[in-house]
Amino acid sequence: MDLDKLLERFTQGDRRALARLITIVENRSRDLTDVMRQIYSRAGQAQVIGITGPPGAGKSTLSDKLIAYFRKQGKTVGVVAVDPSSPFSGGAVLGDRVRMQSHFLDEGVFIRSLSTRGRHGGLARATREVVRLLDAFGCQAILVETVGVGQTELDIMRLAHTTVVVLVPEAGDTIQVMKAGLLEIADIFVVNKADRDGARRLKNELEAMLHLRPEAPWSVPVLLTEATNATGIDELAAKILAHEENRRERRTEAEEGKERVEEWLDLLRDEMSLRLDRARSSPELADVTERLRAAQIDPYSAALEVLSDGGVIARVLAGRQGDGG
Numbered sequence: 001m002d003l004d005k006l007l008e009r010f011t012q013g014d015r016r017a018l019a020r021l022i023t024i025v026e027n028r029s030r031d032l033t034d035v036m037r038q039i040y041s042r043a044g045q046a047q048v049i050g051i052t053g054p055p056g057a058g059k060s061t062l063s064d065k066l067i068a069y070f071r072k073q074g075k076t077v078g079v080v081a082v083d084p085s086s087p088f089s090g091g092a093v094l095g096d097r098v099r100m101q102s103h104f105l106d107e108g109v110f111i112r113s114l115s116t117r118g119r120h121g122g123l124a125r126a127t128r129e130v131v132r133l134l135d136a137f138g139c140q141a142i143l144v145e146t147v148g149v150g151q152t153e154l155d156i157m158r159l160a161h162t163t164v165v166v167l168v169p170e171a172g173d174t175i176q177v178m179k180a181g182l183l184e185i186a187d188i189f190v191v192n193k194a195d196r197d198g199a200r201r202l203k204n205e206l207e208a209m210l211h212l213r214p215e216a217p218w219s220v221p222v223l224l225t226e227a228t229n230a231t232g233i234d235e236l237a238a239k240i241l242a243h244e245e246n247r248r249e250r251r252t253e254a255e256e257g258k259e260r261v262e263e264w265l266d267l268l269r270d271e272m273s274l275r276l277d278r279a280r281s282s283p284e285l286a287d288v289t290e291r292l293r294a295a296q297i298d299p300y301s302a303a304l305e306v307l308s309d310g311g312v313i314a315r316v317l318a319g320r321q322g323d324g325g
């Protein structure tokens with residue numbers, strides 16, 4: 001099917017068209033830029049909620065209960081489960097599917113998992129694009145679940161409007177939280193598995209730690225939940241909504257403009273380095289690479305030489321996107 005047809009079906013609400021466009025994004029296919037360009041103006045309405053925390057904390061179980069909550073409100077829901085550590089769509093992600101299976105037949109819920117499989121890096125960017133597709137498709141609430149607590153997860157969480165950090169009593173060490181950078185990204189802390197010992201103590205510790213921070217426009221709450229039986233979900237959903245409202249009030253056009261410029265720079269950076277990698281053996285660069293190999297020039301001078309000749313770099317970078325590699 002050609003791209004126009006696919007986009008038309010997407011616009012009409014065809015879930016299979018959405019799935020295929022997501023695959024284009026996931027595989028970084030040739031059509032990616034065209035897809036994103038055409039759907040861009042339709043996005044921007046959804047509430048994007050990030051859920052992160054250590055493995056097994058109960059993120060998927062919480063997501064499952066939040067989906068049910070949003071569905072009861074009549075909202076359509078998108079879910080992106082991202083597993084940066086897994087090169088395959090399987091393992092934990094498969095577990096997510098099982099955990100959220102009660103919603104699989106619901107037309108108002110779209111669940112997709114993303115992994116590093118077939119990716120040139122930049123999982124955070126792919127996740128942002130998938131979220132944007134779901135948003136443009138009309139999903140009103142979008143949950144992004146990431147497994148783990150590394151840099152990739154932190155990057156991914158930057159795209160969320162509201163970031164929920166899920167912890168459990170047994171990992172009850174606030175120093176770890178600080179080290180992992182979770183304190184900076186959390187808009188809401190959840191201590192899940194509140195049925196276990198130490199939940200309240202962890203909550204108190206987190207609150208004490210948050211108390212030390214300077215006065216902020218949003219005061220980060222620490223909630224206790226028991227995801228398996230949906231205890232605390234209403235309060236969590238209410239806090240997520242309150243944070244979204246707070247964010248909408250605070251956000252300025254200047255900030256939004258700045259984000260668009262940043263995103264554009266990111267795209268350019270990614271695209272240019274991709275094209276440069278492909279142009280490694282191009283005739284344009286043959287002379288300088290030859291001299292480098294023969295040690296007739298040093299890498300610094302060679303970089304300067306190529307950059308100072310605007311024509312060469314322009315021709316190298318004009319290589320078309322998606323052309324082999």
Ligand SMILES: Nc1nc2c(ncn2[C@@H]2O[C@H](COP(=O)(O)OP(=O)(O)OP(=O)(O)O)[C@@H](O)[C@H]2O)c(=O)[nH]1
Nearest residue numbers: 055056057058059060061092147193194226227228
């Ligand atoms: N006791 C108890 N167990 C829970 C609670 N919430 C989740 N669990 C259990 O904890 C296990 C992990 O839950 P998941 O929802 O898969 O956790 P996750 O954070 O998504 O896990 P990964 O995606 O693998 O990192 C499952 O066996 C859940 O049933 C809770 O509130 N109390």
Ligand SMILES: [Mg+2]
Nearest residue numbers: 059060092096
């Ligand atoms: Mg999970």
